[in-house]
Amino acid sequence: MAIELKMPALSPTMEEGSLAKWFVKEGDEVSSGDILAEIETDKATMEFEAVDEGVISKILIAEGTDDVPVGTVIAEMTGEDEDADSAPSPAPKADKEPEPTEAQEKPPEIMREAPAAPISRAEDPSIPEGTNMVSITVREALRDAMAEEMRKDENVFIMGEEVAEYQGAYKVTQGLLDEFGAKRVIDTPITEHGFAGIGAGAAMGGLNPVIEFMTFNFAMQAIDHIINSAAKTNYMSGGQMRCPIVFRGPNGAASRVGAQHSQNYGPWYASVPGLIVIAPYDAADAKGLLKAAIQSPDPVVFLENELLYGRSFEIPEIDDYTLPIGKARIMREGNDVTIVSYSIGVGLALEAADNLAGEGIDAEVIDLRTLRPLDSEAVLRSLAKTNRMVVAEEGWPTCSIASEIAALCMEHGFDDLDAPIMRVTNEDVPLPYAANLEKAALIDSDRIIEAVKKVCYK
């Protein structure tokens, strides 16, 4: 029986890819290790090798085909010693995941699919009516933001691991080296503490660095410079020495990477006076807020989300599209309950709200966008309108942004509350690896729906 060759996954989060090229044709004899085809995603290319020996009997997916789902049978081959009647071949091994090329790299694709932008989404009031909208990924939006600011200001540069020649571990800096050269797009050694300090020093010396952490998990090695050097300098110097720097990179749980690579640092940094902390959800906010972050004279921690990088959103075609820091946004208007969230949680909140609408509950969804300074007015205004609140956060519950919002509403919105505020977060455990445990640990829209029903007494 024929051995099925299946579309391989380049990473744990990849769902589909392009079959760029076949290196074999039907009838070719192949042996283990021969390169059969080239597979591509928007961020990586991989050669697909034969594991078994035999003859390629059928090519089922032509080269140049895009969006081939992982696991699709792309070709068949006959095993060396097999005839047509032989027993079923063992499961082909060719679709085994490739080893990541580097220990710290986890090429991202979407797996834990956040919902497609729902129809009920509120218009962004900051976008003039009639503005042309284009669809781009969050990854492209971030890149465009950096490129635009670098074109405007010679003092803006980007530094980090694999940002230049590799084009970014997550391809966020793709193309920047070509346009701006090695002086302004700088590969560092793997040395977070050191380059975060060099970045902070360069900012004190009058430059505007954008420091990329491959993930914020690695920024713990550098947290002293983010907090003690960057955040406190302006205050300690009585306002005469500034540190205009952006620390950016993916934050929060990715997919199946275990406890040390899956953590939301939003609440950590948001507790520090002297820092700006931004955590955008969609592409337009990613672009508009990253531009604002680079322009800001204050140090900014800019928390991206790996699982959102590949998602496309509509973004307004506006020159120099910059958003105000510290302003939340109503993503969906509603009257019965407010769901407050940020980053990837916003997608889950919108999904929950759409489902709840079917059950007669009209939820308002607020995207905080900036975690520090927090737009408390927007939160309290919505609470005054709906009188009920759920905070949805992809992160731990203890000392979370959700806890902060609950305290804020207790102190300043107590009379508006018709029910206790509920926090919907990840479970209070280090993130496990096993697929079922990981799923059980992470926030999802079902949990948000359940909490909303509770606060609505339904």
Next chain:
Amino acid sequence: MVKTPSKSVTKKAAPKRKAAAKPKQASKKAVSTGGLKTPIYKADKSEMMDFYKEMLLIRRFEEKAGQLYGLGLIGGFCHLYIGQEAVVTGLQSAIAPGKDSVITGYRDHGHMLACGIHPNIVMAELTGRASGISKGKGGSMHMFSVEHGFYGGHGIVGAQVALGTGLAFAHKYKEDGGVCLAYFGDGASNQGQVYESFNMAELWQLPVIYVIENNQYAMGTSVNRSSAEDQLYRRGESFRIPGMQVDGMDVLAVRGAVEEALKDVRSGGGPVLMELKTYRYRGHSMSDPAKYRSRDEVQDVREKSDPIERLKAMLVKEGVKEEELKALDKQVRKTVSEAADFAEESPEPELPELYTDVLVEQY
């Protein structure tokens, strides 16, 4: 000029990546300097008088700060620079104000005075007053003056090394010809980020002089109890950073050595590491019980190697009259006592100042 790596590097025939010319075999004499020369600076009388005055100002200022601490006018941690005056005086007399940058750790009063910052506003910061250089919000360990090229004043041991490397990065990026003097102590020289910084500074050929002020004790732990390689000038060897060891109690030796270092760094040679052997007479901070060394040890250094007395003897030899030196001392004492009065009489910051300068902008 050609930099010669120190002996052990040369032996392994590891050519410096950046050096176009062949590294010379280090002469026996040059071993302790890592191949760079450390000539004694030939100062004329008026320069020597300037050095003397500067060192005296730092000494008297620190003595006064110690007194004010004793009176409860200065709080928290207060690290005095007494004994180490020749280091900043020699080094900072050689740099170009308005072009070069200086950064150090928490023992920073001397560096500020040597940057030309007025003693009044430094002392007023120590007493936590509104007229202090950081409006009373920084304190002894956190003072800055961008105007004078002084970038702190950092309280976390070793942080200033990475930050100073960043300042050097900015000099190179802006092509402003500046060099950063990044000071740190023998204690900080064991921090990991120092070596992360060394690596990138050499890799990118940044204009930085790493200055290890080896005062022999990291708080209460002596160098040989904390450092596997206690010849600290060699700490850059595996990064191919040339090191030089200098008598940090001799201001002319310090000035002579830094001129060589500056020449090398300014010509695009990348970082240089200077180890300045020095000694602090006082405790690590004002609250140091000083049980880790003997009184005799301190007394011995004071008697034999005091940087101010040493220069004074040379000045007398040069024919400077005792009265002239006394007059100078009187003038310095007056300056310091005015600074103390200013610091004592200035009001504390207004309460609304609590909330200013957290962020530059309103959001």
